[in-house]
Amino acid sequence: MKTFKILGSGCKNCANTADLIELKAKAAGVEVNIEKVTDMGEIMGYGVMSTPGVVIDEVLVHAGGMPTPAQVEEWLA
Secondary structure, X not given: OEEEEEEOOOOHHHHHHHHHHHHHHHHHOOOEEEEEEOOHHHXXXXXXXXXXXXXXXXXXXXXXXXXXXXXXXXXXX
């Protein structure tokens, strides 16, 4: 199981990013745990200045804007 953290204030792009990851994970048959992180101190601890940010298993893989479906598929592979 992969653990994803969606870093952001809870904006529409943050919610859409979480939904996209869930959708692609289900399609790929991959179990994921998605956590939404809204605490600015924790978000800045990852070095993210522009949200949404995506962290997989404690490694920052994306920041600033929605990831593409292809990026999400690559993360799940």
